[in-house]
Amino acid sequence: MGRRVLITGLATFWGGRLAQALEADPSIDVIIGLDDREPTVALERTEFLRTDRSYSILARIVRATGVDTVLHTFLVVDSGAPEARAMHDINVIGTMNLCAAAGAPGTSVRTVVVKSSSLVYGSSREDPAFFREDTPRSHPPTNRLERSLIEVESYVQDFALDHPEKAVSILRYSNVLGPNIATSLTRALELPAVPSIAGFDPRWHLVHEEDVVRSLRFAMDRRLDGIYNVAGDGLLPWSEIVALAGKRRWQLPWLGIEATAQALRAAGVVNLTPDLLGVLRYGRGLDTLKLKAAGFSFRFDTAATVADHVGSLRLRRTVGSPTPAYRYEEEVEQFLRRSTAVVREPTLVE
Amino acid sequence: MPNARVSHLPRRAQPTPGDVAPPTEAVETLRGARLSDVDEFGRSERARALARQFFDPIYRSWFRAEWEGLEHLPAEGGALLVANHAGALPPDAPVIMHGIETELHRPVYGLGDHMFRDAPVVGTVWSRVGGVVGHPDNAERLLRDHSQLVLVFPEGAKGPSKTYRHRYQLRRFGRGGFVEIAMRAGVPIIPIAVVGAEEAMPSLVSFPQMARRLRLPYVPLTANLLAFGPAGAAMWFPAKFRLRVLPPHNLGEKPGQARYSRSRVMEASETIRLAIQEALYEMLRVRRSIWFG
Numbered sequence: 343m344g345r346r347v348l349i350t351g352l353a354t355f356w357g358g359r360l361a362q363a364l365e366a367d368p369s370i371d372v373i374i375g376l377d378d379r380e381p382t383v384a385l386e387r388t389e390f391l392r393t394d395r396s397y398s399i400l401a402r403i404v405r406a407t408g409v410d411t412v413l414h415t416f417l418v419v420d421s422g423a424p425e426a427r428a429m430h431d432i433n434v435i436g437t438m439n440l441c442a443a444a445g446a447p448g449t450s451v452r453t454v455v456v457k458s459s460s461l462v463y464g465s466s467r468e469d470p471a472f473f474r475e476d477t478p479r480s481h482p483p484t485n486r487l488e489r490s491l492i493e494v495e496s497y498v499q500d501f502a503l504d505h506p507e508k509a510v511s512i513l514r515y516s517n518v519l520g521p522n523i524a525t526s527l528t529r530a531l532e533l534p535a536v537p538s539i540a541g542f543d544p545r546w547h548l549v550h551e552e553d554v555v556r557s558l559r560f561a562m563d564r565r566l567d568g569i570y571n572v573a574g575d576g577l578l579p580w581s582e583i584v585a586l587a588g589k590r591r592w593q594l595p596w597l598g599i600e601a602t603a604q605a606l607r608a609a610g611v612v613n614l615t616p617d618l619l620g621v622l623r624y625g626r627g628l629d630t631l632k633l634k635a636a637g638f639s640f641r642f643d644t645a646a647t648v649a650d651h652v653g654s655l656r657l658r659r660t661v662g663s664p665t666p667a668y669r670y671e672e673e674v675e676q677f678l679r680r681s682t683a684v685v686r687e688p689t690l691v692e
Numbered sequence: 693m694p695n696a697r698v699s700h701l702p703r704r705a706q707p708t709p710g711d712v713a714p715p716t717e718a719v720e721t722l723r724g725a726r727l728s729d730v731d732e733f734g735r736s737e738r739a740r741a742l743a744r745q746f747f748d749p750i751y752r753s754w755f756r757a758e759w760e761g762l763e764h765l766p767a768e769g770g771a772l773l774v775a776n777h778a779g780a781l782p783p784d785a786p787v788i789m790h791g792i793e794t795e796l797h798r799p800v801y802g803l804g805d806h807m808f809r810d811a812p813v814v815g816t817v818w819s820r821v822g823g824v825v826g827h828p829d830n831a832e833r834l835l836r837d838h839s840q841l842v843l844v845f846p847e848g849a850k851g852p853s854k855t856y857r858h859r860y861q862l863r864r865f866g867r868g869g870f871v872e873i874a875m876r877a878g879v880p881i882i883p884i885a886v887v888g889a890e891e892a893m894p895s896l897v898s899f900p901q902m903a904r905r906l907r908l909p910y911v912p913l914t915a916n917l918l919a920f921g922p923a924g925a926a927m928w929f930p931a932k933f934r935l936r937v938l939p940p941h942n943l944g945e946k947p948g949q950a951r952y953s954r955s956r957v958m959e960a961s962e963t964i965r966l967a968i969q970e971a972l973y974e975m976l977r978v979r980r981s982i983w984f985g
Binding site for chain 1: 719720721722723724725726727728730732733734806807809810811812813814815816824825827829830833
């Protein structure tokens with residue numbers, strides 16, 4: 343029997359991408375995607391199920407479908423994202439319900455993969471150049487997003503302790519770039535002059551969106567256990583990233599940068615989130631040895647990630663979006679999946 | 693306060709072979725083209741070359757730095773360089789880094805206080821010319837994984853903050869953290885004794901209360917300020933520099949251990965401190981003039 347996988351946040355960028363990647367794998371029998379909004383990418387055989395954002399009915403779904411793997415991609419990791427208003431419900435309550443469902447007696451779940459963020463390390467002057475998975479934060483978190491992610495991780499770690507027979511992995515991603523991703527960071531890079539803090543030129547560690555999906559699949563396939571940092575090889579100074587994008591830097595005064603950021607946010611120019619400001623000041627590096635030792639290899643290093651992102655940015659500026667917009671039509675999707683009129687390829691039986 | 697919640701999940705046995713999917717195909721990593729040569733610690737060889745160009749006249753004509761015992765420095769492999777630290781604006785760090793880079797053609801990374809990172813421009817320049825936050829992780833990574841030379845002043849701010857009447861009397865070497873770093877990384881410690889930095893910018897009086905209010909490690913009144921006015925804040929006296937590299941100190945501990953015996957660490961730390969102190973006394977015994985050596 344093939345694997346049965348449940349993905350949270352199907353309508354988010356990562357949920358959709360991951361579902362698309364899993365559909366190509368014949369060893370996966372069933373893919374179920376949860377979200378409160380409709381999927382934003384075309385999916386062949388993924389079953390979409392509309393739920394509330396904190397997954398209060400997850401336990402029932404898990405019991406009914408008998409999934410063996412839960413991929414928790416729906417965590418807010420960008421306080422500039424549209425979902426950030428409901429951050430507490432999504433991150434904390436959602437994860438609590440997920441742990442409860444995956445840990446219920448007699449459950450079929452054996453593997454849990456959680457997509458977290460390097461924000462749990464924070465960003466401060468005392469930091470080491472590279473964070474290992476066991477490096478403690480230099481200071482307690484000061485913003486809501488970091489606090490909620492740390493809380494989420496602590497629930498997942500408790501869950502792992504209570505269920506030693508299950509493979510539970512937390513993947514901590516550094517900032518992502520790529521052809522399709524849209525975050526506070528990518529929007530900042532699209533401005534004619536890219537915001538920077540004058541006098542600071544920190545090192546940035548990036549990961550390509552493709553490597554994000556690949557590493558999530560890797561964690562699932564290998565049934566990784568524990569915490570893993572994910573970021574491409576090499577670090578680039580912010581000035582170089584901006585130069586690679588063919589842009590100039592917009593030097594903001596470092597004194598009162600929080601107030602400046604707030605004013606820019608209010609004026610709708612750019613959303614320099616507290617999570618971005620920290621990295622714009624001190625940078626953040628991740629030690630990815632643990633993931634590499636487990637057998638993962640990255641397709642893009644940090645510089646190639648920037649180059650790929652910039653290339654697609656230029657293409658989009660010239661010809662618009664290269665992929666046609668997708669609109670979810672419930673009747674069509676249901677018809678294609680259920681109707682006897684649809685010609686299906688016969689399943690190969692050996 | 694470090695947050696205890698960010699930690700390891702409990703380690704468990706590897707999954708059984710039946711669990712494991714076939715190995716994913718080997719992927720070749722795409723390497724993007726770079727525009728700068730800033731490395732992953734923030735150092736740039738181009739920035740270093742520029743700094744050397746600027747500092748060379750100071751090194752050669754102002755301080756007239758002279759070395760002995762350069763043969764103790766390895767041509768390759770990691771080593772932790774430990775020196776005495778002095779002068780209100782300590783010139784010993786740039787002199788040692790410049791000297792070794794021009795003599796041995798090997799980069800030197802200097803461990804420093806994280807307060808540098810808070811200063812705009814200064815922090816960036818400091819990082820480009822080889823400054824790294826003195827975090828044990830950083831030092832170990834440079835020494836063990838990158839086999840580099842790392843310079844550290846175990847006295848920390850206690851060295852440059854002392855006043856002129858305590859010159860060439862080494863302060864305590866902290867808790868011996870530098871010894872533990874070298875033990876863990878499995879590299880030798882090479883002590884360097886520096887004569888000249890004390891007289892380049894001597895502190896006459898220190899104002900600890902003002903320092904606390906300004907959140908600086910120390911605020912001194914230097915002889916340079918009296919002699920040159922405000923320009924004296926960044927102007928050294930042309931004291932003659934003599935540097936002596938002492939024989940490497942091999943610690944003989946197994947690298948990579950989780951912990952090392954406190955007493956061994958403190959013992960080695962004290963041995964190295966005494967070796968530098970002895971060398972300093974010896975060098976001062978034969979020094980005829982502060983300005984001509």
